[in-house]
Amino acid sequence: MTEKIREIARRLLENGEVELVIGFEKGTIPLKSRPVFIEKPEEVEKLIWDGFCENNLATYLRRYRGRKVGIVAKGCDSRAIVNLIVEGQLNREDVYIIGVPCTGMYDRRKMIRDGKEEPSEDYLFLNCKTCPYPTPVLYDELAGEEVSPRDRDYSDVETIEKMSSDERWEWFQREFSRCIRCYACREACPMCFCEFCFVDENRPEWVEGGIHPSDLGFWNLGRAFHLAGRCVECGACERACPMELPLMVLNRKMVKDVKEIFDYEAGVSLDEKPVLGTFNPEDREDFIL
């Protein structure tokens, strides 16, 4: 796959079809591949593909709006691109998608903790283990053979759903108490593109700075709600979080609900309008108080 990606990138750059290619290169710390920005054909040898390409590269695309960019996209990255286009953040023709069918990414932090150097199924991220779209949903060229979807499994969400409201509140408080407000989750997320995030507003100040439990809770829950019907389940937020908060269980709850209530999945079709941006008389109303 690495060779194919390099070959495509070289061609795109040589022919001047794109100004740069965003992909992955080997990182400087163990088990980490990191985003790289290739501008010259002779630099394509830096590009790699392995099980540690955990970031969602679509988060960079808005910086290059109006310029022609090539991007290496796994299934979830491609869903983010679709959603960015659907939400009017990106022009389809500005981006050349090098689609990479993905067999899943491995949790490097867990592997390092366990002293493992070789990836195995046990260390796949949960959202990869249950990935419905491992093959990109939108691409200009595919760098490998299609990968079959995996079965969805929301048992992590169900565990939280089964808790009593007191238990759940306690769980939220405990998990959120580790948040340091660095906003790595927000910045890693391709869908968190607000020019001015609600957490930064100070007129009015929706969320106070600092680490009071109510502010930590409001930030994390507020962000999850803002991603309802928009989250593409890439897990970039949780992977970026230095304190390892279980952010994906919140997002997956939203994904699950949106699927159940509206039969909608974010970022899978350019023809569908954002689910919470449209009204349909047949929409279910039984969840409205």
Added chain:
Amino acid sequence: MKRIEKNKFYEKLNGMIGEYRVFAPSGDRYRYIEDVSEIKFDGLLTKMSPKAHFLPQEEELFRWDEKENIKVKDVNDRYIVFGMRPCEVRAVTLLDPTFDTEKFPDPYYINRRKNTIIISIACNEPLETCFCTSFGYGPFTKGDADLMLVDMGDYFLGEGDEDILNLFGFTDSEEDYRELKEKAESRIGRIEIEGIPEKLEQIRETDFFKKITQRCITCGTCTFLCPTCYCFDIQDRNRLNGGKRVRVWDSCMFKIYTHETSGHNPRYEEHRRMRQRVMHKFAYYPSLYNQYGCVGCGRCVTYCPVNFDIREVIREAGGYNG
């Protein structure tokens, strides 16, 4: 040299909780502990640095009631910070010239600093991401610690002020730690920083910072985990029956950091923020205080979500001719 059995040391430390508030490694961060059993070393370095004691992430400065009577926060507790690494001790030394100035002394910082006993532990086994020796000190430097311990297995060797050694009941020992120190130092990767401040000034208007910032997502992980980053914001929390003024951490990597009231933002672009961060540590701090603003703990390297590596950036800056 002086020595003390570990269990004796911890017993003594436990007895001091109450008289002192003890801030110690407890998993991913330092916490004020009630009992030494809460001390937990999660690897060599906690994720969060102990700067959170000297400069809390959220700190009340003063409060007022409905009649606008102002009450300034009392900052006279006595503290022990236990378990700091030499880099973290050095980081506190580097905070001093910013907060303990003649013109604008910061009473909150100064009182905490003055009322804190620092007990550090030398690093027998530095990490791959450590580069402290680049800055003229190392894994066995006592620095501004009141007491530095060297972990010898069942006991600690101690180096420090006589009264603190006596307070814990250290006894004389013939041993020294030279071999451990040399072994540790030899494991540490160095970065070449000779001439870097001048070089950064030379290349500040080139594409260098645009290039290195490409992968940065401008979150605040590096700044919040960094032991020397100290930027803060002051906020008023007004309620019907009064309120308080607090100081909270801020980060130069945030877009809002330099967002001015007029709406103008001189560091709207990502690379301008990155330039500030890199130059603050490697050009402005040296020119102001004759010391680098980085201690080489490697937290920013380890925890950056996109593996932005400051060691590599300094190396590239050194060789940049663009």
